[in-house]
Amino acid sequence: MLVGPGDDAAVLRAPDGRVVVTTDLLIEGRHFRRDWSSGYDIGRKAAAQNLADVAAMGAVPTGIVVGLGAPADTGLDWLDALTDGFRDECAEAGASVVGGDMSRSDIVVLGVTAFGDLGGRAPVTRSGARPGDVVAVTGRLGHAAAGLALLEAGRADDPGGPWRPALVDAHRRPRPPYRRGPEAAGLGATAMIDVSDGLVQDLGHIAEASRVAIAIDPAALPVPGSLAEAAAELGADPLEWVLTGGDDHALAATFPREVRLPSGWTIIGEVAEGEGVQVAGRRVSQGGWDHFRL
Amino acid sequence: MLVGPGDDAAVLRAPDGRVVVTTDLLIEGRHFRRDWSSGYDIGRKAAAQNLADVAAMGAVPTGIVVGLGAPADTGLDWLDALTDGFRDECAEAGASVVGGDMSRSDIVVLGVTAFGDLGGRAPVTRSGARPGDVVAVTGRLGHAAAGLALLEAGRADDPGGPWRPALVDAHRRPRPPYRRGPEAAGLGATAMIDVSDGLVQDLGHIAEASRVAIAIDPAALPVPGSLAEAAAELGADPLEWVLTGGDDHALAATFPREVRLPSGWTIIGEVAEGEGVQVAGRRVSQGGWDHFRL
Numbered sequence: 001m002l003v004g005p006g007d008d009a010a011v012l013r014a015p016d017g018r019v020v021v022t023t024d025l026l027i028e029g030r031h032f033r034r035d036w037s038s039g040y041d042i043g044r045k046a047a048a049q050n051l052a053d054v055a056a057m058g059a060v061p062t063g064i065v066v067g068l069g070a071p072a073d074t075g076l077d078w079l080d081a082l083t084d085g086f087r088d089e090c091a092e093a094g095a096s097v098v099g100g101d102m103s104r105s106d107i108v109v110l111g112v113t114a115f116g117d118l119g120g121r122a123p124v125t126r127s128g129a130r131p132g133d134v135v136a137v138t139g140r141l142g143h144a145a146a147g148l149a150l151l152e153a154g155r156a157d158d159p160g161g162p163w164r165p166a167l168v169d170a171h172r173r174p175r176p177p178y179r180r181g182p183e184a185a186g187l188g189a190t191a192m193i194d195v196s197d198g199l200v201q202d203l204g205h206i207a208e209a210s211r212v213a214i215a216i217d218p219a220a221l222p223v224p225g226s227l228a229e230a231a232a233e234l235g236a237d238p239l240e241w242v243l244t245g246g247d248d249h250a251l252a253a254t255f256p257r258e259v260r261l262p263s264g265w266t267i268i269g270e271v272a273e274g275e276g277v278q279v280a281g282r283r284v285s286q287g288g289w290d291h292f293r294l
Numbered sequence: 295m296l297v298g299p300g301d302d303a304a305v306l307r308a309p310d311g312r313v314v315v316t317t318d319l320l321i322e323g324r325h326f327r328r329d330w331s332s333g334y335d336i337g338r339k340a341a342a343q344n345l346a347d348v349a350a351m352g353a354v355p356t357g358i359v360v361g362l363g364a365p366a367d368t369g370l371d372w373l374d375a376l377t378d379g380f381r382d383e384c385a386e387a388g389a390s391v392v393g394g395d396m397s398r399s400d401i402v403v404l405g406v407t408a409f410g411d412l413g414g415r416a417p418v419t420r421s422g423a424r425p426g427d428v429v430a431v432t433g434r435l436g437h438a439a440a441g442l443a444l445l446e447a448g449r450a451d452d453p454g455g456p457w458r459p460a461l462v463d464a465h466r467r468p469r470p471p472y473r474r475g476p477e478a479a480g481l482g483a484t485a486m487i488d489v490s491d492g493l494v495q496d497l498g499h500i501a502e503a504s505r506v507a508i509a510i511d512p513a514a515l516p517v518p519g520s521l522a523e524a525a526a527e528l529g530a531d532p533l534e535w536v537l538t539g540g541d542d543h544a545l546a547a548t549f550p551r552e553v554r555l556p557s558g559w560t561i562i563g564e565v566a567e568g569e570g571v572q573v574a575g576r577r578v579s580q581g582g583w584d585h586f587r588l
Binding site: 002003006007008009010011012013014015016017018019020021022023024025026027030031053054056057059063065066067068069098099100101103104105106107109111112113114115116118123125126127192193194209 | 296297300301302303304305306307308309310311312313314315316317318319320321324325347348350351353357359360361362363392393394395397398399400401403405406407408409410412417419420421486487488503
């Protein structure tokens with residue numbers, strides 16, 4: 001950054017002559033709970049979900065600004081931890097906190113805006129997928145949903161299973177594969193999206209914007225043992241978490257079939273003429289996998 | 295803009311290779327009241343206060359992104375009006391709405407982030423004022439405070455005085471002198487600030503950041519008849535509104551003494567060695583004019 005916090009505005013480098021910009025509002029009780037997540041984790045997650053949107057355009061994250069509303073009795077320790085979370089998640093993505101604004105509010109409200117640099121590349125939007133492309137994902141899918149299910153069932157602190165704290169941690173702190181976004185752009189990705197609403201729904205956004213159909217092969221989806229064990233305990237379907245769980249901020253992208261994808265990417269389906277998203281050959285609605293199961 | 299709303303992120307031009315960024319969170323009941331301001335006026339004001347921060351760096355506003363939290367029962371008419379307000383205020387400043395995010399919330403919350411382009415100029419920060427510089431202002435001072443006082447006294451709709459609706463409107467909708475920010479930068483302003491906390495307090499920010507003293511001559515301050523009439527009716531001091539009222543988003547800047555300021559700028563004081571802000575030769579605290587009067 002060229003001018004940091006403390007003036008009317010910050011000045012951020014934009015060497016490419018363009019700047020990628022995304023914003024989210026996070027509201028206590030709707031997007032996070034202070035009894036389920038620490039200030040530090042809330043800061044990391046709020047930064048992560050915006051920085052992942054930047055990466056999903058094929059850009060390298062450069063900075064964030066934060067508007068914070070907090071009750072007058074919010075502890076300084078909590079605010080410090082929140083700030084540390086923002087800083088550490090930015091560092092993870094190669095970015096920094098360049099400015100902010102603080103107000104009083106009855107509940108905690110966070111307005112996060114993130115920026116990125118395209119490094120001369122074209123932005124990868126949702127609208128460029130073409131019939132014949134392959135669909136690939138990178139990053140975790142369904143982990144955060146499984147962690148949330150454990151918290152909601154009151155089973156987060158039960159004994160047994162190293163997967164338990166790992167999945168709860170995945171809910172509290174996503175780990176978006178930031179560098180995979182610019183990598184995908186460099187490889188010639190035709191469309192890309194940050195998986196925040198769930199894989200089926202987010203691929204539906206690509207299908208709609210690109211006016212194509214997307215077919216997912218569920219057998220190709222990564223379902224690690226941790227998800228299977230948590231699902232067995234809760235009587236849930238691990239594939240449902242993978243297909244509909246958001247909040248892990250994986251990246252899903254489409255590539256020309258001839259592109260050789262580096263390890264870390266998993267091909268899970270293909271793009272065809274038509275519309276909508278199919279799983280194992282059956283059309284699923286925007287609402288997701290649940291509707292398919294009925 | 296290059297990529298607009300509807301993707302993971304927007305892409306905004308930053309031809310200068312740098313981008314000016316500022317953010318604010320506005321919370322219903324604290325920063326605005328839906329019974330005192332229409333959705334349209336709230337949109338205009340929320341945009342204006344951020345765009346004015348961009349201008350105060352000497353930059354030309356280019357765009358805003360908006361995070362909106364609103365109750366489920368918020369009328370579509372109200373949301374449309376809010377959106378129109380954002381759009382029209384951006385147009386006033388030469389900018390556009392490039393993206394947004396919407397969530398449910400129990401009260402209306404707005405997270406606004408604004409961007410600007412420096413056009414090759416150095417940013418004008420708060421820290422460059424030098425002893426010998428003159429202090430000048432442009433834009434309205436005290437109008438919004440007078441309008442708020444009329445609303446608080448329940449006298450906003452009383453008959454009599456064309457100044458009455460004009461001042462109430464000034465509270466609802468500031469008119470920042472956007473183009474004066476880049477103008478000041480081009481004239482060689484050494485420091486600049488958007489007057490949002492009140493003139494004394496905001497000049498105090500310049501004095502502190504620049505490690506100088508600022509002396510204001512109250513006789514030089516613009517006190518129009520409308521303020522005098524409203525003050526007479528409410529038993530208030532119009533100079534207090536001018537010295538401590540924020541929300542008009544005037545610009546205050548310091549210039550080398552030899553700079554010939556175009557009409558529209560009013561010289562109100564000078565920069566000296568020392569610290570703090572003096573009005574009529576008496577030091578006033580950061581708290582503002584009230585403390586001076588005691």
